[in-house]
Amino acid sequence: MSEPEVIVGIGGAAGDGTASAGNTLVLSMARQGIAAYSYNSYQSVIRGGHSWLRLRFSAKKPLNHGDQVNVLIALNQDSLDRHLQELPPGGVCLYNGAKFQPSYDPPARVQLCGLPVPDLAPDSVRLPVMQNTVAVGAAVQMMGLGFETLAAVFETTFAKKPAVVQKNVEAARNGYDYAAKNFQPLATPLHPTDQKWAQSSGNDLLAMGAALAGCKFYAAYPMSPATHILEWFASHAKRLGICVRQVEDEISVVGMCIGANHMGVRGMCATSGGGFALMSEAIGMAAMYETPVVIINVMRAGPSTGVPTKTEQADLNQVFGASQGDFERVVIAPVSMGDCFVTPAVAFDVADKYQIPVVILADLLLCEGSETVATEVLDVEFPIDRGELITTADGSPDEPYLRYKDTPSGISPRAIPGLPEHLYVSGSDEHDEDGVLLSDVFTDPIRRKKMVDKRHRKMSTILRDLPAPMLEGPADAETTLLGWGSTWGVIKEAAERLTAEGVSVNHLQIKTMIPLHGDEIAAVVEQSQRLIIIENNQSGQFARHLRAETGIVAHGHIRKYDGEPFEPKHIVSAVNDIIGGQEVVDVLSTEPGFRTDHPTGTSGSWEGLNQVTRPGVPTKA
Amino acid sequence: MSEPEVIVGIGGAAGDGTASAGNTLVLSMARQGIAAYSYNSYQSVIRGGHSWLRLRFSAKKPLNHGDQVNVLIALNQDSLDRHLQELPPGGVCLYNGAKFQPSYDPPARVQLCGLPVPDLAPDSVRLPVMQNTVAVGAAVQMMGLGFETLAAVFETTFAKKPAVVQKNVEAARNGYDYAAKNFQPLATPLHPTDQKWAQSSGNDLLAMGAALAGCKFYAAYPMSPATHILEWFASHAKRLGICVRQVEDEISVVGMCIGANHMGVRGMCATSGGGFALMSEAIGMAAMYETPVVIINVMRAGPSTGVPTKTEQADLNQVFGASQGDFERVVIAPVSMGDCFVTPAVAFDVADKYQIPVVILADLLLCEGSETVATEVLDVEFPIDRGELITTADGSPDEPYLRYKDTPSGISPRAIPGLPEHLYVSGSDEHDEDGVLLSDVFTDPIRRKKMVDKRHRKMSTILRDLPAPMLEGPADAETTLLGWGSTWGVIKEAAERLTAEGVSVNHLQIKTMIPLHGDEIAAVVEQSQRLIIIENNQSGQFARHLRAETGIVAHGHIRKYDGEPFEPKHIVSAVNDIIGGQEVVDVLSTEPGFRTDHPTGTSGSWEGLNQVTRPGVPTKA
Amino acid sequence: MTAPATVVEVKDFKPEVHSDWCPGCGDFGVLTALFQACAQLQIQPHNLMVISGIGCSSNLPGFIRSYGAHTLHGRLLPFATGCKLANQEMTIIGTGGDGDGYGIGLNHFIQAMRRNIDVTYIVMNNEIYGLTTGQVSPTSETGMKTKTSPHGNLEGMLNPMALALAAGCGFVARGFSSQIKHLVELYKAGIEHKGFALIDVFSPCVTFNKLNTYQYFKERIYKLEDEDHDTGSFHAAMDKALEWDPKIPIGLFYRNPDPRPPLDSLDPALTGQPLVHQDYTIDSETRGELIREFM
Amino acid sequence: MTAPATVVEVKDFKPEVHSDWCPGCGDFGVLTALFQACAQLQIQPHNLMVISGIGCSSNLPGFIRSYGAHTLHGRLLPFATGCKLANQEMTIIGTGGDGDGYGIGLNHFIQAMRRNIDVTYIVMNNEIYGLTTGQVSPTSETGMKTKTSPHGNLEGMLNPMALALAAGCGFVARGFSSQIKHLVELYKAGIEHKGFALIDVFSPCVTFNKLNTYQYFKERIYKLEDEDHDTGSFHAAMDKALEWDPKIPIGLFYRNPDPRPPLDSLDPALTGQPLVHQDYTIDSETRGELIREFM
Numbered sequence A, B: 001m002s003e004p005e006v007i008v009g010i011g012g013a014a015g016d017g018t019a020s021a022g023n024t025l026v027l028s029m030a031r032q033g034i035a036a037y038s039y040n041s042y043q044s045v046i047r048g049g050h051s052w053l054r055l056r057f058s059a060k061k062p063l064n065h066g067d068q069v070n071v072l073i074a075l076n077q078d079s080l081d082r083h084l085q086e087l088p089p090g091g092v093c094l095y096n097g098a099k100f101q102p103s104y105d106p107p108a109r110v111q112l113c114g115l116p117v118p119d120l121a122p123d124s125v126r127l128p129v130m131q132n133t134v135a136v137g138a139a140v141q142m143m144g145l146g147f148e149t150l151a152a153v154f155e156t157t158f159a160k161k162p163a164v165v166q167k168n169v170e171a172a173r174n175g176y177d178y179a180a181k182n183f184q185p186l187a188t189p190l191h192p193t194d195q196k197w198a199q200s201s202g203n204d205l206l207a208m209g210a211a212l213a214g215c216k217f218y219a220a221y222p223m224s225p226a227t228h229i230l231e232w233f234a235s236h237a238k239r240l241g242i243c244v245r246q247v248e249d250e251i252s253v254v255g256m257c258i259g260a261n262h263m264g265v266r267g268m269c270a271t272s273g274g275g276f277a278l279m280s281e282a283i284g285m286a287a288m289y290e291t292p293v294v295i296i297n298v299m300r301a302g303p304s305t306g307v308p309t310k311t312e313q314a315d316l317n318q319v320f321g322a323s324q325g326d327f328e329r330v331v332i333a334p335v336s337m338g339d340c341f342v343t344p345a346v347a348f349d350v351a352d353k354y355q356i357p358v359v360i361l362a363d364l365l366l367c368e369g370s371e372t373v374a375t376e377v378l379d380v381e382f383p384i385d386r387g388e389l390i391t392t393a394d395g396s397p398d399e400p401y402l403r404y405k406d407t408p409s410g411i412s413p414r415a416i417p418g419l420p421e422h423l424y425v426s427g428s429d430e431h432d433e434d435g436v437l438l439s440d441v442f443t444d445p446i447r448r449k450k451m452v453d454k455r456h457r458k459m460s461t462i463l464r465d466l467p468a469p470m471l472e473g474p475a476d477a478e479t480t481l482l483g484w485g486s487t488w489g490v491i492k493e494a495a496e497r498l499t500a501e502g503v504s505v506n507h508l509q510i511k512t513m514i515p516l517h518g519d520e521i522a523a524v525v526e527q528s529q530r531l532i533i534i535e536n537n538q539s540g541q542f543a544r545h546l547r548a549e550t551g552i553v554a555h556g557h558i559r560k561y562d563g564e565p566f567e568p569k570h571i572v573s574a575v576n577d578i579i580g581g582q583e584v585v586d587v588l589s590t591e592p593g594f595r596t597d598h599p600t601g602t603s604g605s606w607e608g609l610n611q612v613t614r615p616g617v618p619t620k621a
Numbered sequence C, D: 001m002t003a004p005a006t007v008v009e010v011k012d013f014k015p016e017v018h019s020d021w022c023p024g025c026g027d028f029g030v031l032t033a034l035f036q037a038c039a040q041l042q043i044q045p046h047n048l049m050v051i052s053g054i055g056c057s058s059n060l061p062g063f064i065r066s067y068g069a070h071t072l073h074g075r076l077l078p079f080a081t082g083c084k085l086a087n088q089e090m091t092i093i094g095t096g097g098d099g100d101g102y103g104i105g106l107n108h109f110i111q112a113m114r115r116n117i118d119v120t121y122i123v124m125n126n127e128i129y130g131l132t133t134g135q136v137s138p139t140s141e142t143g144m145k146t147k148t149s150p151h152g153n154l155e156g157m158l159n160p161m162a163l164a165l166a167a168g169c170g171f172v173a174r175g176f177s178s179q180i181k182h183l184v185e186l187y188k189a190g191i192e193h194k195g196f197a198l199i200d201v202f203s204p205c206v207t208f209n210k211l212n213t214y215q216y217f218k219e220r221i222y223k224l225e226d227e228d229h230d231t232g233s234f235h236a237a238m239d240k241a242l243e244w245d246p247k248i249p250i251g252l253f254y255r256n257p258d259p260r261p262p263l264d265s266l267d268p269a270l271t272g273q274p275l276v277h278q279d280y281t282i283d284s285e286t287r288g289e290l291i292r293e294f295m
């Protein structure tokens, strides 16, 4: 990490404006070519409680929220008390000195920067959020950046309210100037670059990516952490000509979505685990109809309602098994927010080409977190491949149209309803090539088997159309770190650090979960001496899946299921533990130090709890 | 098979009375100490179509419906045409000679027994089902049995209608006498024994077994093939004091059932795959509440509505993955109809003791088929173990009651609501030991992990309380045949035949599906040189599960997914194929012979289709 | 659409597959009336999509020559809604049973009416679960004995007419499957009604319902058309909806004189062409705007 | 039951956990009124079970000292039904939101009324999805702008009062969360009503619903108790149910003068003792009879 970076933590209660302060900061950075990654630990209340937003800035694009903040912006007393202790030497703590005071001595070499907010922003008496603006101004100054871009951000944010712009610019300016006069800047200032960055969340990118991939129908029922996809669609529906409906439940959502797809329109829906459970019955119907459909499951910590504002990767079993019987499905787990943007296009193409349900398995970390994405990544025109879709019919076809024709590829050309001479009925019952139900004849083992085989045959070629696992680092490294989905960025950084420390590792990240590129994975694993699987769940759902599909058993497992995402340090140290002989390391986030007795703080003690070692992985086969 | 046996096939349209003719026959056999097994291939219509009921009789209890009928009772022309060709030398074909005539020559040495029904039962002109009675009378005679027991069966069946009894007895008598005079009896007659047999289906036995295990609440929504469980409960509700409700959908069913269990009442529900999909969300809730619940999933051929009247074992993935997140569940697959009777007691005890959801994974074959069960098997009092359940409270407890207390076993004593001093709220959100939601505090990685670990810890001892795999045959056999659930009887017979043919096999049947007795299975497999997994599905869901849990990869797979169940001959020949070097043998039922062009018959030709060989199993790890 | 408009006759809707209902089942009449209504309205089979749930009644789409879908038990309306929104030029008819629509599917039923999706929904109400062989239904009468209510149904009988009115449905009608001509008129009016139209049809299950037989209905039903019934009055309709024994009205209960426009006419994305015929690419200028929202 | 009957006060229902609603949220009033009603009725906390779905409003069981369950979104009524049938001696109160009960849970709502299960159901109707931060609800007014209806809600507004009446509910009432005394009376009457009782409560979401504010209701509501309203008349109740702007009635709309008995009093298995206190072993004679049925 030669490129300088800053990790800002903004703490406050829900309603204190952490998110908008963060947003202002990110936008002003992004416009100067500095990349950002943000993650917000928040709780499931609308007002009050505690919200802890971490923003990592660097000209080298950060791929996760990092290990430790070095600039704390405390918006209330509670945040000051909780987080001051976490700052490293050289760190900075900004707070409204007129309102709050630290309750204990800061760690060594931490700069306490109390801001006289009422002096710098007289409005703050009426409008407490002005303290945020002052602090943001100060932070920008201490990071070594100019003031102009920040001022411009207020102009865009409050475009329709010049008075508000002016007040904010003033307050920020005063904070900026006050910091210049009174505080030490950070030791490693940030430098503007020429890169153009767009700041957005996985949810926004999934939505926009789908729209660019031709999605014309979106139905949903609100459910965190997938709700913002619906909100993006709703707010762009009119402009983009997309039919967007919020309906009575997820059963209706998926039914409508399959209906729209059945008529020839690309339709998508998104939900989280509980809503996906309700959708499961219909997924089997889509498979039986051979009607494409794209469903997003944004995972959160389960089981059941679980911890709705926390992240986890524990719905793989659910999406694998959803709905009764044997049938074909595809599951793709995007590996970064940028990847969220391209995944819907892949999903729609595969769904259309193979006429099967496709699930995008994302998670809270990706979807509610945000990062800067290079604008050129987003400014693409996806080539749209709808497969063997019959959309026009002139005159009579040569032979009678059979919707479920038994072809060598298993794919039967699909006519959209509305065309003359292509009438058919799709049934959720088993049917023959013409769609006539088999349950209505006595018993027809031969046709039944033919149809199952036809549908299954489609899977024989599908892996080619799906993203293969990505190996990074030397092919002949001693240890392979294997992750899936959202953990790519954090594992990548951990691998780089381990390499820098002289540990020989490479990194394989899986995006296509079902079916699995077993041969490609096996080829990588064979080259290395040690396989470590890293996942954000308790039972090792991917480890089990990998073993089921390939027989591969890892030597070590790094797991986390406490609601919080991995940080690079967790992985670095757990990998070392495993190299040292441990089998399963359960990583646990906790706030460090001496004030765990804080009434609103996390319970229990830090000592020994950061990483828990667990024996009893599956025995090697 | 030294004990003589007869396999009767009764063919007719829905509404022709195949079922009641079969029932009369089975009851009259059972009352003479002759055991029976029946399987009905029927189609999803209420009237018309074709229904093909096979009944296998022997003093040695038959465990499946066998390979080939030797007595055909054809109730209509269609059945005569379809099935006459199937009879072996020495076989018998009974039909109403006044109405139908064979359309082709019978196979060699098959006795054509046209019955002059109008002469033998003058009523048959008005009441066509009288032909069935005549045929049953004739069949009983030809099997070498006396008439009295049959007459007595009519007396019970029509207990309230003496006139009907008399007519049926007369018609049966005439058929009996006519056969004695005009037809050759079967070469190997059946002999009465002293065993007392009860005839019932897996559905009835699941219901009765649950009632005897203390089930006081049953809710359901009708769904084949599980509907009869509801019907048994409904018709016994008043007498047994069980609250039985049919409600609006499966979501409501499972919700009510969890509610009743939560209050301390043993409650159960049953459905098939599609209904189970709808229940999945709530299963996670039961797990989070740590409220016991027993759910039966009676599998039928899928995916989706599939083939509602056909059997399959393809819902293992669904029950394994149902509902989001990582949580504990148990899945038990009864291996025979008799086993259906004892399984609910095991399920309830385990559910109560470990406070988790338990799924009984049965299938159409077991649940809609019927067999005779020795009465002493049914006449038992299950010892009921409700685990750490607090049902009374006098005075204040010593320390405040914590519903989710973190104990060494992971099991927290459960107070039923209604007791003073034990107030608690159960939440589907993650919560602390006292039930307070964790999502309502900022982030609490430590408590979160503690609760996940507490729940998971319960699994460390649970295998002891669950039925271990059953090995039959020599431990050192060369080949192990491994099946799960309903295939026990047919594999057992195939193994016996193979052994008789000199092939060295043993047989391991799995009943506890989740968790898996991996060590016990591995110990058996290690002893043998070849493992063959037999399952009634396309993808080998159990083979995958076994590999995932133990790493074991079988050498051969026998699969069937055409809707019809295995017959012993299928397995015998497929095992030989695998010993001969094949990897996957897909067994296909079809009607043999030369009349596959029959307009109502199965399509396609028999040639080469009986068993299909498929390469491409998972590569050995 | 692209096909030349040819004159459509009843025979054009008759498929090769034979219906598998029990002889005498009320559903035959429901189907026959549908053939006639579609022919009389000159709907081209390829512009018609018939969508059902699961049940005896729900087998209907297999017995009419048109596009069709046989969805899941209780789920025909969500699917039909998706179809209509994707291509509002198709005539969409929903067909199902009382269990399907008023039992497991009831939420979708109420919300579809509130949403006013332009679907004609024909419910073959036999007051029983037919396909699963005779269990109690939400519309079974209180006290009725069935396989699953052997001592009599303890629950109240669901009133689809009253619920439809309360849910804001703009077209509420009831027919009887043996009065085909009457049914044809109701269907035609329902299909032509812009918005959700409910046509509940007494369609006796001769095999399992021994209470609500043809005879039962013949003794009780009378036609609203023969009375001085004001089909534009919500109150009059609600009064009629509450009538049951000894007299049961059939006919058009209610047609909103000032109907809300159907959803497909309100959704801004559907104006002009149906979605399925719209271009789905987004031009580079719009793309640029979308990206700038993130900057 | 085993505990000595002590005098119950409001404080007995107040738990240590503090409610996490936004300051000013209507749900506070709903909770306060519940404390008072339960105290006035002298319900022992351990004989009370409060069951909710998921939503801001559904957090309520965590804020009252009694038994409780916080089920799944939309699923409180099935769970509550199971609880009541298992132990009819407990007082069961359902609490949830409009999305929970009239959106995803609507089928259970209608069927529970038809089934007449003895549960008092309090819906905190804020005409919005609160917990998920401000999306359109089935009870949102047509035209209302929300995050997911940025150009105005295109759908009809669901009328829970009219639906409850049409579904045969025997007790239909509506309150306003800032009129606590009035609410307490409605709760008490609802809890004492034998059978399903609906109490829909306007409970403003101060954070996300900028239309249906306290002010909005204050300008419009009037009490039926102040009018000459006949609570025994279905027709009068239906008329009142249809009223909205400019005047909105609150109070008791309907109490069936001849109510159907609740389900738990009809089910033969529940006569005498609650299921949970019944012996669950089956004697050997009965066992013998069951076996003989198979012979």
Ligand SMILES: Cc1ncc(C[n+]2csc(CCOP(=O)(O)OP(=O)(O)O)c2C)c(N)n1
Pocket: B221, B222, B223, B224, B250, B274, B275, B278, B305, C054, C055, C056, C057, C058, C072, C073, C096, C097, C098, C099, C100, C101, C124, C126, C128, C129, C130, C131, C132, C137, C205
């Ligand atoms: C999720 C689900 N649950 C249950 C069933 C079983 N099932 C099929 S049809 C039916 C009810 C049929 O009744 P109705 O809708 O009134 O139609 P009818 O057969 O009477 O025409 C049921 C319960 C199913 N297919 N899916």
Ligand SMILES: Cc1ncc(C[n+]2csc(CCOP(=O)(O)OP(=O)(O)O)c2C)c(N)n1
Pocket: A221, A222, A223, A224, A250, A274, A275, A278, A305, D054, D055, D056, D057, D058, D072, D073, D096, D097, D098, D099, D100, D101, D124, D126, D128, D129, D130, D131, D132, D137, D205
């Ligand atoms: C199956 C499922 N879908 C969606 C959600 C997300 N969700 C939680 S609360 C809620 C709606 C809340 O609205 P309402 O019931 O009106 O309660 P309020 O918050 O307004 O009090 C939704 C959609 C969920 N928990 N489960």
Ligand code: SF4
Pocket: B046, B047, C020, C021, C022, C024, C025, C026, C027, C056, C057, C126, C130, C131, C204, C205, C206, C207, C208
């Ligand atoms: S069972 Fe009833 S509803 Fe079904 S086809 Fe037969 S008569 Fe019709």
Ligand code: SF4
Pocket: A046, D020, D021, D022, D024, D025, D026, D027, D056, D057, D126, D130, D131, D204, D205, D206, D207, D208
């Ligand atoms: S968001 Fe609305 S409903 Fe939820 S607590 Fe706040 S004010 Fe109440």
Ligand SMILES: [Mg+2]
Pocket: C055, C097, C098, C099, C124, C125, C126, C127, C128, C129, C130, C137
């Ligand atoms: Mg019906």
Ligand SMILES: [Mg+2]
Pocket: D055, D097, D098, D099, D124, D125, D126, D127, D128, D129, D130, D137
């Ligand atoms: Mg609400």
